[in-house]
Amino acid sequence: MAEFTSAVFQNEFLPDGGTDVNAIVTIRCTGAGEAGRTGRGDAGEIVVVDTSGSMGVTNMQAAKQAAMVALDNILDGTYFAVVAGNHKAYLAYPIVQTGAGMVRMDANTRAEAKRAISFFRAEGGTAMGTWLNLCRALFDSIGNLGNKHVILLTDGENHNETPTQLDQAIRASVGQFQVDARxxxxxxxxxxxxKIAQALLGSVDIIGDPSRLSAEFASLMRNSMARGVANADLRVWIPQGAQVMFIRQVSPSVEDLTHRGVPVNQLTMSYPTGAWADEERDYHIAVRLAAKTVGQEQLAARVQLAVGAELLTQGLVKAKWSADTNLTAQINPEVAHYTGQAELAQVIQEGLAAKAAGDEATATTKLGRAVQLATETGNAEATAKLRKVVDISDARTGTVRLRKAVDKADEMALDTASTKTTRIRG
Incomplete structure (x- = not known):
């Protein structure tokens, strides 16, 4: 049975009249087990392959091979389906017209699904909203599914439907399943x-070399199969009169959960975290309290992890008002680290957007700040990716020059990795 533990890192001391409390809450899961085998419902997996004409021969062949490798890593007994997506969404396997749109994995269904994949060919356009809508319908056709996960591969822009249609499909899918998109x-x-991956509690990355695709799909599917906790929520209680400034996941990636809260009661909000494997995640909780005077104490927040109605762990965020500036002036190192990491993600995305728009001055300023933050927070991966986009004169001060010739894949790799963070603790 899965066990959750939590730890709180903060400076709980506020000056006279201070209001804002920041804390990093670390939640760890052990003994998660395997997807669909915890008694909380079966697991369901859908592999969506872009079969639009732009895929061409090389990418299409790599995608077919990767989809087959993904099937090899689905545990027997798991419900699954394969979708081919272009300007429409097609259920490639199982081949059914009505009723259940997914079947359980075994040696026979795995072989049949691979045969269906072998017939994929590149043709048509791209309408990813239709792909999401079909996935939702397939999951809905099977009752009692706990874990619901999609691997989605594309190679092009969403040309064959309006942004509104895609947004509608994303909104309809929120809370229904998770998507790892490549x-x-x-x-x-x-x-x-x-936009798809963040809304659906998944990840996004670039596969520049088609030969890497099979290994990536295998890894994604193994990770999904290790998520034995189907769905968990972060519950945050604050006292009467207090205000949540923001709730962010800050490790392993930056994800803003602030506007995704659902009321549990008058003082408690519930924020989705999706499925869990054996892992550790960090959350930045920022709360604004009513100002108090020296000597007073208050519980600023109670942060809990819940699976269904069961509360499995909690961390307490505290506030103490003090006249000792040696105490109140300290910045907790975990809070400082992840504040920098969140800003790093923002300035990378803003810098690349400015560069694409031809605003070199803003791009230089933003990406220079990114280099400075990556150096300060020890984010070696971000620094390495930034070096492919800018020439660094002084990393400490963020003095950089935009490189004249930059591979588009390197820019996209920096963009997709912008929200990935480093841990401050071992």
Missing amino acids: GIGVDWKVAEIR
């Missing part, structure tokens, strides 16, 4: 795919 090549929009 883009192959350089002709797709990072912002478009990130």
Whole structure:
């Protein structure tokens, strides 16, 4: 049975009249087990392959092979389906017209699904909203599914439907299933795919080399199969009169949960975190309290992890008002680290957007600040990716020059990795 533990990192001391409390709450899960085998419902997996004409021969062959490898990593007994997506969404396997749109994985269904994938060919346009809508219908056709996960691959922009249609499909899918999205090549929009992945509690990344696709799909599917906790929520209680400034996941990636809260009661909000494997995640909780005077104490927030109605762990965020400036002036190192990481993600995305718009001055300023933050927070991966986009004169001060010739894949890799964070603790 899965066990959750939590720890709180903060400076709980506020000056006389101070109001704002910041804390990093670390939640760890152990003993998660395997997806669909915890007694909380079966697991369901859908592999969506872009079969639009732009995929071409090389990418299409790599995608077919990767989809088959993904099937090899689905645990027997798991419900699954394969979708081919272009300007429409097609249920490639199982081949049914009505009723259940997914079947359980075994040796026979795995072989049949691979045969269906082998017939994929590149033709038509791209309408990812229809792909999401079909996935939702397929999951709905099976009752009692706990874990519901999609691997989605695309190589191009969403040309064959309006942005509104895609947004509607995303909104209808929120809370219904999770999506890990991957883009192959350089002709797709990072912002478009990130919008899908973030809304559906998944990840986004670029696969520049088609030969890497099979290993990536295998890893994604193994990770999904390790998520034995189907769905968990972060519950945050604050006292009467207090205000949540923001709730962010800050590790392993930056995800703003602030506007995704659902009321549990008058003082408690519930924020979705999706499925869990054996892992550790960090959350930045920022609360504004009513000002108090020296000597007073208050519980600023109670942060809990819940699976269904069961509360499995909690951390307490505290506030103490003090006249000792040696105490109140300290910035907790965990809070400082993740504040920098969140800003890093923002300035990378803003800098690349400015560069694409031809605003070199803003791009230089933003990406220079990104280099400075990556250096300060020890984010070596971000620094390495930034070096492919800018020439760094002084990392400490963020003095950089935009490189004249930059591979588009390197820019997209920096963009997709912008929200990935480093841990401050071992």
